Amino acid sequence: MNPEKVLYAFTIVLAMTLNFGFFFGEINEPSHHHVYELYAAIFVNIVATILKFGDRTQIGAVLLASSLVSIIQLVGAAVVWGIAMYVSDTGMTDSIMASIVSLSGGALLANLVSVVLLVIETVTLKR
Amino acid sequence: MNMVLFLILRRMRAPLLALSLVYSVATLGLTIIPGMDDQGNPWHMDFFHAFYFVSFMGTTIGFGEIPYPFTDAQRLWALVFIYITVATWIYAIGTVLSLLQNETLRRAGTEYQFRQSVRSLREPFFVICGYGDSGGRLVDSLERRNIHAVVVEIRQERIDALILGDYTMQIPRLCGDASDPQNLILAGIESPFCAGVVALTDQNQVNLHIAITSRVLNPDAKVICRAEAHYIEANMASFGTDCIIDPFDTFAQRLSLALDNPCLFLLDSMLRDNPGWSTLEAANVAEGRWVLCGYGRLGEAIHKIFAKKGVDVTVVEPYLDRVGGLANYVIGLGTEAHTLNEANIAGAVGVVAGTDNDSNNLSIIVTAKEINPDLFTVVRQSNHFNRRLFEKAEVNIVMASSTVVASKIKTLLVNPMVDDFLSLAHAQSEEWADALNHRLNDLTPDDRPPVIWELSIIEQDAHALVTALDRELSIKLQYLLADHTDRSNELSTIALLHDSNDGSFILPSGETTLEWGDRLLFVGTGQSRSMMAWTLQNETALEYVMNGTVAPQSTLGKLLFAN
Numbered sequence: 001m002n003p004e005k006v007l008y009a010f011t012i013v014l015a016m017t018l019n020f021g022f023f024f025g026e027i028n029e030p031s032h033h034h035v036y037e038l039y040a041a042i043f044v045n046i047v048a049t050i051l052k053f054g055d056r057t058q059i060g061a062v063l064l065a066s067s068l069v070s071i072i073q074l075v076g077a078a079v080v081w082g083i084a085m086y087v088s089d090t091g092m093t094d095s096i097m098a099s100i101v102s103l104s105g106g107a108l109l110a111n112l113v114s115v116v117l118l119v120i121e122t123v124t125l126k127r
Numbered sequence: 128m129n130m131v132l133f134l135i136l137r138r139m140r141a142p143l144l145a146l147s148l149v150y151s152v153a154t155l156g157l158t159i160i161p162g163m164d165d166q167g168n169p170w171h172m173d174f175f176h177a178f179y180f181v182s183f184m185g186t187t188i189g190f191g192e193i194p195y196p197f198t199d200a201q202r203l204w205a206l207v208f209i210y211i212t213v214a215t216w217i218y219a220i221g222t223v224l225s226l227l228q229n230e231t232l233r234r235a236g237t238e239y240q241f242r243q244s245v246r247s248l249r250e251p252f253f254v255i256c257g258y259g260d261s262g263g264r265l266v267d268s269l270e271r272r273n274i275h276a277v278v279v280e281i282r283q284e285r286i287d288a289l290i291l292g293d294y295t296m297q298i299p300r301l302c303g304d305a306s307d308p309q310n311l312i313l314a315g316i317e318s319p320f321c322a323g324v325v326a327l328t329d330q331n332q333v334n335l336h337i338a339i340t341s342r343v344l345n346p347d348a349k350v351i352c353r354a355e356a357h358y359i360e361a362n363m364a365s366f367g368t369d370c371i372i373d374p375f376d377t378f379a380q381r382l383s384l385a386l387d388n389p390c391l392f393l394l395d396s397m398l399r400d401n402p403g404w405s406t407l408e409a410a411n412v413a414e415g416r417w418v419l420c421g422y423g424r425l426g427e428a429i430h431k432i433f434a435k436k437g438v439d440v441t442v443v444e445p446y447l448d449r450v451g452g453l454a455n456y457v458i459g460l461g462t463e464a465h466t467l468n469e470a471n472i473a474g475a476v477g478v479v480a481g482t483d484n485d486s487n488n489l490s491i492i493v494t495a496k497e498i499n500p501d502l503f504t505v506v507r508q509s510n511h512f513n514r515r516l517f518e519k520a521e522v523n524i525v526m527a528s529s530t531v532v533a534s535k536i537k538t539l540l541v542n543p544m545v546d547d548f549l550s551l552a553h554a555q556s557e558e559w560a561d562a563l564n565h566r567l568n569d570l571t572p573d574d575r576p577p578v579i580w581e582l583s584i585i586e587q588d589a590h591a592l593v594t595a596l597d598r599e600l601s602i603k604l605q606y607l608l609a610d611h612t613d614r615s616n617e618l619s620t621i622a623l624l625h626d627s628n629d630g631s632f633i634l635p636s637g638e639t640t641l642e643w644g645d646r647l648l649f650v651g652t653g654q655s656r657s658m659m660a661w662t663l664q665n666e667t668a669l670e671y672v673m674n675g676t677v678a679p680q681s682t683l684g685k686l687l688f689a690n
Contacts, residue, residue, distance in 0.1 A: 036158075039174060043151040050144050054137025082175040 008051045009118055012063075015044040015070070016111035023108050027101050028094035035081070038104065042074045045107070048114070059121050066114045073107035131235045138226055142219035149215045153181045153208040160204055164195050172201075180205075185212035237301075238313060244299040245315040248275055253540060254314045254321060256305035256337050257328035258285045260511040260529030261353070261536075263292075265325065268537045270294050277314045279305045281328070306336040308344070316344050323349030323369075325536055331359045338368045351536055355424060372535055374528035379428035381531070382479075382505060383436065384553075385524060386412050390560035391553060397567060398545050398579060398623075398650070399534045412503045413476045416441065420461035420491050421482030422449050425507055425526075429479055441470045462490040467498060477503035481526075485513045492522055544581050544648040548624040551633045563634070570619050571652055578656050582647045582663070589663040596643050600673070604647075605637030611661050611668040614675060618658055620651030 018041040025032025049071055052064035077100045084096045157177035164170040172180075176194060183190050184205060197205065226232060245252075252275035255262050262278070266289070269276045278300040280286050286302045303310040305328060315321050324345075326337035334352045341350050351370045354360045360371045385392040389412070417433060419426055422444040430453075433440045442450050443461040450456040459466030461480070472478065478495045480488035488506050495502055508517050508527040517525045538545045552560065571577050586593045595602055604625070610616035625635035626646040632639070641647075649656070661668045671677050679688045 035174060036155075039151075039155065043147065046147045047144060050140055050147065053140050053143070054133045054135075056133050078174070085173070086175055 004051075008048065011044060011048040011051060012067070012111065012114045012118060015041060015048050015067075016108065016115055018044055019070070019074070019104060019108045019111050023101060023104050025101075028098040030092050030097045033097065033101055038074065038078060038081070038100075041104070041107070042071070042078060045071050045074060045111070059117060063114055063117055066110045066117070070107035070110035070114075073103050073110065077101075077103035077107070131232060131239065134232060134235075135226055138222060139219075142215075142222045145215050146219055149208070149211055150178075150181055150185065153185070153204075153212065154178050156204050156208070157181065157201065160198075160200050162195065162198050162201050170195065181208070181212070184209055185216065187213060241299050241301045242313055244297060245277055245313070245318070248277075248299075248315065248318070248320055250275055251320050251322035252277055252315065252318075254279065254311065254316055254324045254341075256280075256311075256324070256326045256333075258289055258300070259327065259329065260527075261532040262325075262327045263288075264529060264533035265327070265536055265540075266292075266294075266298065268533070268541065270296050270298065272541055274541065277301075279303060279310055279314050281305065304333075306330075306333045306340075308340045311337065311340055312344065316341055316348065321345055321348050323351060323540065325540075326350070326352040327532065327536075328353075331356050335359055335363060338363050339366060342366050342368070349540075351539060353532055370536075370539055372532050373428075374532050375425045375428040377535060378425065378507075378526045378528070378531050379432045382429060382524065382526070383432045387436075388553075388557055388560065390557045390564055391555075393564055394552060394560045394567075395549055397564070398549065399538050415439075415476035416471075416474065418443060418461075418467070418470050418472055418475045418478045418495070420444075420478065420480050420488075421507075422446075422453075422456075423481070423483060425481040426479075429481065441475070443467070443470050460487060460491075462487050462494060464494055464498060467491075467495055472498050472502070475499065475502065477505065479505040479507075481505075481507045483507075483509055485510050485516075489516060489520060492520060542579050542581055542648070544624055544626065544646065545579060547626070547631055548633065548648055551624070551631060555633070566621060567650065570621065570650070575652070577650050578653045579648070579650045580656055582649065582659075584641055584643055584645045584647075591662070591664055591666040591669040592641070593643060594666060595669060595673075596641075602641045602673075603637060604635055604639040604641060606669065606672045607641075607647075607659055607662055608637060609662070609672045610658060611665075611672050614672045618651060618655035620649050620655045620659065622647055622649055624648040 018037060022033055022037040022041055045067060049064065049067040052060055052067060055061065055064065080096065080100050080103065084090055084092055090096065154174065154177045157172045157180060158174055159171075162170045162172055180193065187209070253269065254277045255266055256279045258266065258278050258280040262280070266276045266278060273296070275296065276298055278286075278289060278298060280289070280300065280302060281304050283302050286300050289298065289300050299314075301310060301313060303313075305311060305326070311324075316324060324337060324341040326334035328334055328337070331354055334354060338350050338352045341348055349369045351372065352363050352368050353372050353374065354363060355373060355375065357373075360373060363371050381392065381395070384395065416439040418441050419429060419433075420443040422430070422442050426442065426444070430440060430442065440455065442453055442456040443459055443466060444450045444456060445458065445460050447458055450458075457466060457470045459469070460482075461467060461470075472495050478491070480491040482488055482491075485508060488508070492504050492506050496504065504522045505524045505526065506517065506520070506522045508514070508525050511527070511529055514527070517527075567577070582588060584592055584596075592602060604622055608618055608620055608622065610618055622635050623633070624647065625632045625639055626648075627642060628644075649659070662672055663669075667677055667680070679685045
């Protein structure tokens with residue numbers, strides 16, 4: 001058992017579950033989507049990306065790419081949230097919430113890809 | 128480069144994880160800890176402001192407590208995390224700095240740089256292994272003629288000397304062992320632009336290894352090697368090394384030429400070494416006995432040449448086992464008068480100081496001259512730094528092995544036709560050589576060394592000429608030697624060799640007709656070279672030197688001046 005692989009599997013699955021938790025609910029209903037969950041999803045995704053730094057394998061490169069995609073989507077969602085709340089005068093509306101959640105939905109897809117790749121890698125390991 | 132990047136990223140994992148962990152905990156804490164707004168109502172900091180605060184706190188910029196003054200609980204949290212974030216930053220920056228210091232990484236970095244600069248060479252280049260005295264001279268002269276060189280040298284201080292050298296071209300260099308094929312591959316030995324490999328290291332075995340490596344990896348590249356032992360030379364020759372240079376044999380041959388045909392020797396030195404050559408004079412040597420001090424590799428080579436010519440030689444050598452088999456020897460260094468007297472220096476015509484110690488050699492020459500001022504002196508110079516001493520010592524011939532090797536290779540690489548010319552010239556008489564020496568001397572009135580260059584009659588080098596040949600005009604050599612601004616003047620240029628389908632002709636006359644693909648060797652001033660380039664490339668200039676007039680070029684001109 002490789003502790004590095006365990007840590008990575010843990011992180012990427014956690015990233016996906018947190019992301020799912022934030023994403024789950026009515027798309028335009030602010031009370032269904034908690035900011036702490038988004039925050040935790042961003043943090044865990046960053047950790048998952050850093051863990052793939054310097055991985056020279058092909059699958060490692062693809063995992064790094066998909067984590068980067070989910071970070072971009074989630075940070076995008078956070079930036080939209082911050083701008084809506086503090087920069088523009090609109091405050092939180094249904095449509096802004098919907099776009100935040102759909103951004104996180106994209107990130108969830110990227111996380112899903114990561115997890116699928118991880119499963120494939122594990123299955124191909126003949127040990 | 129990939130390896131370097133991966134290494135950096137891998138090493139940066141821990142500090143980056145630490146940084147993101149500390150930042151996220153600090154931000155999270157600020158959003159959880161209750162605060163108070165300006166009206167005294169309970170208030171929770173949002174992520175936006177929390178992250179903003181943590182960002183400037185972590186980098187110790189410190190814009191203050193925003194948006195509202197902190198409660199003591201928030202201050203306590205900030206107090207703890209100021210120290211934690213600063214410590215984490217120091218850890219991260221320290222890791223980056225130690226990565227930059229890392230020897231493996233720096234080595235990988237310089238190798239990467241080297242490979243990139245070799246790859247970016249899009250012109251023929253030579254790989255020079257060994258940047259010692261002769262390697263340095265070779266790189267100098269290649270660079271002066273705008274030919275690219277790539278240097279592989281094992282000693283860092285020589286690489287430093289190369290970096291500090293005053294070169295206008297960038298010379299890629301690698302500090303590494305040239306006997307490692309990996310380093311030669313890095314140096315671009317497999318590149319289609321690699322024109323040749325020159326092995327000039329101090330080690331015979333390394334030179335041999337370089338020769339065989341280049342033969343295997345790039346059979347098209349010229350391989351030129353220095354070798355100082357005959358069995359190594361035989362080995363190199365066995366797999367087709369293009370040129371093997373033994374500095375001692377080469378010098379012995381040159382010495383023999385100097386003694387037999389002083390004028391030819393002078394011509395040879397002028398064309399090979401290209402010094403400010405009005406200072407050179409052909410020296411005639413009387414027939415008689417020679418004293419040879421030092422019977423090492425050089426001494427042996429010279430002794431062999433003398434024996435072939437039937438010249439009497441007295442050898443002076445401190446080690447009996449080296450000279451035991453010779454007919455005529457004296458045991459001793461030769462630096463003291465009594466040893467030289469024992470060798471009867473007073474009755475000799477010449478002395479060769481051929482030990483491997485420069486100060487001993489100088490001492491031999493000075494002592495011998497005191498006893499017999501009429502001696503012809505030949506001295507071996509091992510160390511490049513003693514150049515000035517030997518220049519001042521009024522010696523007839525100085526043999527510096529680095530110069531001998533460098534000038535021979537230089538001719539081979541830069542002007543291979545000079546070698547053809549000289550081998551043809553060796554069949555000529557002394558008077559012929561003397562006359563040519565005088566013509567060469569008169570070429571350049573000042574001390575500026577003349578330029579030697581080769582010309583191939585091909586489209587790229589002689590556009591106008593090739594166009595004229597296509598129109599079936601007969602081109603004579605004298606056209607090229609005429610001044611294109613006033614054709615009654617001749618350029619200060621001598622055509623040395625004409626290489627055509629019918630064979631090679633030495634000192635071709637002006638009436639020689641040129642054909643496509645012919646090659647010519649010229650010597651002359653730098654100015655005359657650029658003047659000739661005009662005639663070669665510009666159709667109007669060529670027309671003028673051929674006919675003395677220029678036909679109108681424009682449509683209007685043709686109408687007006689048609690006759």
